[in-house]
Amino acid sequence: MAKQIFLLDDPKAGNGWKVVQKIDRRGLYDIPELNQDNNDDNIADQQLSLAGVPEFEIPIESISIDLGDLPRYNAPEEANEDEDEWKSENDSSEDNERTFHTLLLKLVRIILYLFRSYLSVPPNLRIHVLHDLFSFGCYACVAGDDFWFQDPNGDPMGVYWLQGVHMIHCAYNSMWMGQIIHPDWDMFQSDHLCAKFHAGSRVICGGLVYVSDSVSGHDFDLIKKLVYPDGTIPKCQHFALPTRDCLFKNPLFDNKTVLKIWNFNKYGGVIRAFNCQGAGWDPKEQRIRGYSECYNPKSCSLHVSEIEWDQKIEATHMGKAEEYVVYLNQADELRLMTLKCDAIQVIIQPSSFELFSFVPIKKLGHNIKFAPIGLTNMFNSGGALQELEYKSSAAEVSAMVKVKGGGNFLAYSSESPKKCYLNGAEVAFEWSAEGKLALNLAWVEEAAGISDVVFPFLIIN
Template sequence: MAPPNESKPTPKVAPTAAAAPKLTTTGTTAAAKAGTSSSSGSPCLFSLRDGELTVGVGAGKTAALLTGVPGNVTLTPFAEASDPTKASSDAPRDLACQAAANASRGFTFPVAASRAPCRVGRLPGPRRFLSVFRFKTWWSTAWAGRRGRDLQMETQWVLLEVPELAGAGARYVFVLPLVQGSFRSAIFPGEVEGVVICAESGSATVTGTDFRRIAYVHAGDDPYRVMQEAYLAARVHVGTFRLIQEKALPPMADRFGWCTWDAFYLAVDRIIEGGIGLVRPDQAGDLYESMHSYLAGAGVTGVKVDVVHTLEYVCEEHGGRVELAKAYYDGLSVAKNFAGTGIIASMQQCNDFFFLGTLTVAMGRAGDDFWFEDPNGDPMGVFWLQGVHMVNCAYNSLWMGQFIRPDWDMFQSDHACATFHAASRAICGGPVYVSDSLGGHGFAVLRRLVFPDGTVPRCLHYALPTRDCFFKNPLFDQQTVLKIWNLNKFGGVIGAFNCQGAGWDPVEHRFRGYSHCYKPVSGDVRPADVEWSYREDTSAMAKAASYAVYRCQTEELLLMTPDSEPIQFTLQPSSFELFTFAPVTTIGGAGATKACFAPIGLVDLLNCGGAIIDVQHGSGDEVRMKVKGGGRLLVYSDVEPKKGLVDGCEADFEWGNGGKLMVDVTWKQEKDGVSDVALI
């Protein structure tokens, strides 16, 4: 179990010494302000002049991001600022070509220090931002605000909204603290709307004054692409980690799991009184190899590396937190054991880990622990804690998903909010597992998540908040529904969740209930809420003229066009709705009957569209599908078929209610549960 809520105080900012050198932007002024990055040909959209950091594309199309910027703060085109000795020579050529670098932001410090907080300016407000900050040693969560004072300690990144530059290539600005040498960094709030970037080594013996590569700023008109491109640039130029697209997922991501640790709520014996033991950094590889080779030899196919960020507490005598982390992460013997992929990282939600520990790790926890009740005794915690968990996972996936496949953690299938949790796990795109106690299984819930062979209908991508949930507070603003999107092979899905009722208290520095917010909220969905173009293999679905939409809870089938009015809905507290979107295709013609068709999926599953493996139709009026699972197969067809076939045998079907066509399929173990369905 995790310790109580923690917080780190805002570091005291040392005044800029008069003798400290004032560093100007690298290269010519024009190049730094509106020139071209040497690596990619992309224009640098940022300018630092007269104490003001601006973003824009020219006169009349700029916006101030920070004012009152001190003279020791620098701005450099990122390709020039990146450390050539650390540049990633192993970056795939296609990634290197995509790395559109904007600018590196940093500072110099007046005296050599192991912890160097620098006020980098004021955030003129109101300007909406979304951020993620570390609220415990190893857990992080989202936070939205409008002013510098709204920032929280240990902020891992900030996404600023710049609506006045919409369409000009800079509607969103992403600020990303980095690792530079033996220092890592984070953002803190400062006085009078100030923004502080703090670089720290974690050891008094490791000091520095030059932090000109300690952060990166990137701009664009698509918030998802802005973040993706920023981490891509960091990957290519920093070179200490790999992105998720460079790594294979472990096989356990596709199989249902049972977490026995929390099923029995095992207690850990106190091994070392009053302290933490540490194997010498140069022996970390031997430690992992001895454990992992033994486990692999016994048939274990994967491991979970937990309590990752305890390392920062024991780094003083080992070269600081960055150097100690490198030694331990490099020592992970996953490449030798567990097929090179069989590992889940946990309690790792800090940028140290993601920038240093993800060369091979491809899956990790996206949220804090699942709590079946409030450990502090709030009787309503059994409900509101579940929404907090869900929001943490959704927003953390925005950045963690760049490195790893987010793991939304286990839950209990007989919990009061079991179906609420199950719906999010069904479409999260990560592993699905529970911590049920013996005999405490909710089989009705589990059957909606898992195939009889133990595999799961996993989405193609990882779930992310929809655009209209950016800069919002779906926990206690009394109006925002958490909406997450994901993609299947032949459609998309939107999950809508009422998570209102709890959240972070910035004064008390802890999560607590907001009982006045635990009430119904309303929202809407539309086809454009699904980011169809985020993957090349699903981008064509964005061009559909219409979509069939299935509501999981009400079992309604609707038809929408991209211009239709959105579907309105209201959710009770701790409740949800899943909307499956399937593009409508016109089949037939040239003498055959024309029909509009869309495959929805097996509606007995929460991620019903994940059951559709293949869909084929030619110039005739016949559609053939491969469907995994058993139960009710739903498709949309505006024309009643002449007959239906399942595995070559004629099958009964129901048709009506505006094109709602239902046919039963059964699980056939000899065919790995796959049925061949034909509608003629």
């Protein structure tokens, strides 16, 4: 068995001391050197004996391949040398089916070609045609180009503007891939200069969140905004998609468009606005290069109606609410919005973003409005909400919330609650006239990080 060791710093012994970490990798074996004195010209015929690996033979006639539901075509008993193609029992129907599939794939290729041309997308971008997607044997697949730590062409600014290219690839490819498999937005490195920029997109993508940091090269303060202490994540309910007003724009270097992507949480919707301007594919140079004239602040507008609520049955009712509370994660602001009011106007700095959570407001009695937002110390604040229930009596109504995670819990409340109970015990809370209702939650390992929060309100008739 092959072995590998790492020398790790020993924090107990002090500087200069190392700890030997042995790694035994399964499936890797020490391969002996081939006999160079062997006169056999075909070196592949030389037998390799691996220690610990048993030798056995598999008869070729015992190997079978399961083709599943793939159509099978049988050759005629007597082949005709003048025929160039195999013919099935029902030639006309199968020929028509093959012709239809061929035309459909050609149409898809034409659409993708126009899509690439319009956005000036590099030809080696991971855009998959339909027959590739249907042949995938996995639940998730990487939706974009690889994460680039720096510009392979040596542009020092590439460490910034290349990151926006990665997000554009993933967002637009998800429109195709998301209908068949779950798009994976790939890894990033938490100590990168634009790590926060990447983290803001991974948390809304609805897929896995993972990093490829080097040993001791971690930004744990950033990782804690994405992952719970038990390794789970506050994942969105859907796969992230661009808003409609971004579909036929160029968020890379048209010098005006901000990439906006949306998704669902269990009790609300989210929109993330990213300033990806500053790079793109140059057809003349045949490479991705920087467009420095585009790398500057951009303004954009956001509205709750840009979330496609009808794309998930469980979310449809949230798109019909009378009023929403909007939480701006980076600015730490609360705003109110209705379906008929004006959009929110914001300015996004280059290689930066803003995270918007839209939560339907519940009316409790005649005078109280309430909406849980979640944990503000997590990028996907609303993903921490596990359960939400309301109970009422003649004198009071209670909002009961199950929250996963530790940190600052925030809700919108038009009135101050009478009390606050955390896991059955009365605790202090903060309420301001602008509607911010907050309290601090601790991670309780024995409860898998779940906290029960209850806010009772007095009903005024």
